[in-house]
Amino acid sequence: MLFGVLRDEGLTATAPKWKCAWAAATAFNFLLNSNNESPWNTYFGPMVSTSGSDGKVNHAPDIAELDAEVIALWQDLFYRAKHPAIRARYADLVWDFCRKVTAERPDHRYVQGAIEAYLQAVSFRLYKNSIDAVDAVSRMIELALRIKDEERIEASKRCGFELFQEHAKAQHVGVWAQLFDLLIANKNIKLSENERGELFASLERILAECSAPDSDSFDPWSAKAAAVRLAENYQRTPNMEQAHRAIRTWGVAFELKATEAEPFLAMTWLQEVHDEYHRRGMKDDATRVQLSIAEKSKNLSQGMKDGQVAFEVPNDEMKAFLDTMTSGSTREALARITSSFIPRVGEVRSLLEELVTATPFFALVPIVQVADDHFATQTGGIESDSDGRLMLQLAQNIEIHGLFLSESLSQLRVRHQLTVETIMSFLDESPVFCLDRRLLLKQGIQAYLEGDCTKAIHVIIPQIEQALRTLLRLVGGSWLRPGKNLGTLQFKTLNEILRETAIRNCLGENLTLYLLNFLADQRGQNLRNVVCHGLAADHQFNQRLCDRTLHALLSVALIRRSIVSG
Numbered sequence: 001m002l003f004g005v006l007r008d009e010g011l012t013a014t015a016p017k018w019k020c021a022w023a024a025a026t027a028f029n030f031l032l033n034s035n036n037e038s039p040w041n042t043y044f045g046p047m048v049s050t051s052g053s054d055g056k057v058n059h060a061p062d063i064a065e066l067d068a069e070v071i072a073l074w075q076d077l078f079y080r081a082k083h084p085a086i087r088a089r090y091a092d093l094v095w096d097f098c099r100k101v102t103a104e105r106p107d108h109r110y111v112q113g114a115i116e117a118y119l120q121a122v123s124f125r126l127y128k129n130s131i132d133a134v135d136a137v138s139r140m141i142e143l144a145l146r147i148k149d150e151e152r153i154e155a156s157k158r159c160g161f162e163l164f165q166e167h168a169k170a171q172h173v174g175v176w177a178q179l180f181d182l183l184i185a186n187k188n189i190k191l192s193e194n195e196r197g198e199l200f201a202s203l204e205r206i207l208a209e210c211s212a213p214d215s216d217s218f219d220p221w222s223a224k225a226a227a228v229r230l231a232e233n234y235q236r237t238p239n240m241e242q243a244h245r246a247i248r249t250w251g252v253a254f255e256l257k258a259t260e261a262e263p264f265l266a267m268t269w270l271q272e273v274h275d276e277y278h279r280r281g282m283k284d285d286a287t288r289v290q291l292s293i294a295e296k297s298k299n300l301s302q303g304m305k306d307g308q309v310a311f312e313v314p315n316d317e318m319k320a321f322l323d324t325m326t327s328g329s330t331r332e333a334l335a336r337i338t339s340s341f342i343p344r345v346g347e348v349r350s351l352l353e354e355l356v357t358a359t360p361f362f363a364l365v366p367i368v369q370v371a372d373d374h375f376a377t378q379t380g381g382i383e384s385d386s387d388g389r390l391m392l393q394l395a396q397n398i399e400i401h402g403l404f405l406s407e408s409l410s411q412l413r414v415r416h417q418l419t420v421e422t423i424m425s426f427l428d429e430s431p432v433f434c435l436d437r438r439l440l441l442k443q444g445i446q447a448y449l450e451g452d453c454t455k456a457i458h459v460i461i462p463q464i465e466q467a468l469r470t471l472l473r474l475v476g477g478s479w480l481r482p483g484k485n486l487g488t489l490q491f492k493t494l495n496e497i498l499r500e501t502a503i504r505n506c507l508g509e510n511l512t513l514y515l516l517n518f519l520a521d522q523r524g525q526n527l528r529n530v531v532c533h534g535l536a537a538d539h540q541f542n543q544r545l546c547d548r549t550l551h552a553l554l555s556v557a558l559i560r561r562s563i564v565s566g
Helices: 002-006 017-026 068-080 084-102 108-123 130-146 150-170 173-185 193-210 220-236 240-258 263-279 283-297 315-325 330-340 345-358 360-364 386-416 420-427 435-449 453-474 494-498 501-520 527-532 543-556 561-565
Strands: 048-051 057-060 367-371 374-379 480-482 489-491
Touching: 017 068, 068 084, 068 108, 084 108, 084 130, 108 130, 108 150, 130 150, 130 173, 150 173, 150 193, 173 193, 173 220, 193 220, 193 240, 220 240, 240 263, 240 283, 263 283, 315 330, 315 386, 330 386, 330 420, 330 543, 345 360, 345 386, 345 501, 374 386, 386 501, 386 543, 420 435, 420 543, 435 453, 435 543, 453 494, 453 501, 453 527, 453 543, 494 501, 501 527, 501 543
Parallel strands: none
Antiparallel strands: 048 057, 367 374, 480 489
8 A cells, every 4th residue: 555655656746766665664663652762752762772882872763864855755645545544653753753853843734633543543443453453542542632622532532432342341351451541540531420430330340250260251360450440449439348349359269260270370379369468458368368378388399390400520620629728727728718608799790691691581580489388589580670680699609609618618627627716716806706705606616516507507697696786886887776666776687787888888798798698688598587587497407508607607707807997
């Protein structure tokens, strides 16, 4: 059809044929930017934007390629084209770009023509893709409101309303949900009471049909889309009973579907339901679902595959590594091992940046961690949740390097006959270990040397926390915070201490994030909280974890008075 128009000799008297063809085709390469993300502050934006080595941003197509001749050509094509959707595109481009390109005000005939063309294209169902029809409805309403044309506002609204009813009946959730939000959210669209009633009645019907397990229309996802919108409306009334009824109807549908699903998938669905119940104050329902999640978790291993990556270190290389780690005096070896196994955060960040390029799909996928009977943490993609993925990768690195740390400490004990006194003398070099804690520290270290991992871990971890609390006092920070009861103070937790600016400045990023990850962050091993809250099982108190605990203690001992004073 486009080439048929271009062959018309009366199309333009000045533009060369190549320009006519380019302008006619390029009009359909501009993308809709309904979220106001266009670099030109226009409705239409480029298909692609890239940055060159010089930092210059290049767009394709680019508004800079347009001129008055192209605008005139689009005006001509609007009148000559037959298909309403094509006419709408040319007229809308003229209205959207005219002032930017020619510095002249566009003629209202084109905005009116665009509205009429969109209206025809949607009314006659000429868009093959339903989402394109939704975009057309949204745009015609926006244009009609902008020029304050009451007649066209009403016509556009009715067109959108009819399209909503059609897709609501067919339960095309991706379409009707957008249309519902468009009609309800825009306060400038005047809906009659009957129209509002019909909209919400359609949602009630969708909720009822899609939440019934014996119905051919059973679809908990569509039920949720309807339930959430109904609940928000009832809450504004307010009618909390009806709001909770709508949410519960959807939630129970998912609870039923979860009974037949594999454990991990069921837990994922149920967690979403639980969060919605909790957010809306539906405590009894949230408790019921929480128990269901715990029950499903008992068979979590079903349907899941173990992933293992094997690596081998030649004996001669391991021997050379251990010789290097444990060479010199006992104090020198302790200091070398301690500093060597503190993760380098910069290296971890570089690894994550490489993953974005090397494995872009993996970089986008969120990661969920399961702890016993619940989801403990969830992090987004590397770019969308950089802090979360950094902590996850740090935890993984700490776990992998734990093997080499344990071998190093084992070799150190053999080569230097490590004693309580040698370790205590290393700790004594730091001002953060107080005299009144020496007995506890000795008992923890003695338990470590005797292989009593359970006792060593339980004794050493609180001493690390107390040492950091002492450090906070030494750098002039407050180790107390207001208590829950008025007029009381409480000690800051380890998590709070490690997030204090003064502590982070004193420890540096590497040591701060290491201690936070290993001891106090759910995305890491979170050992302090796991142990102190009684969440660790007996098998977890093994030698490797005990070695890492001692290492954390030795890492804190690297703090010197000069650092604190500085």
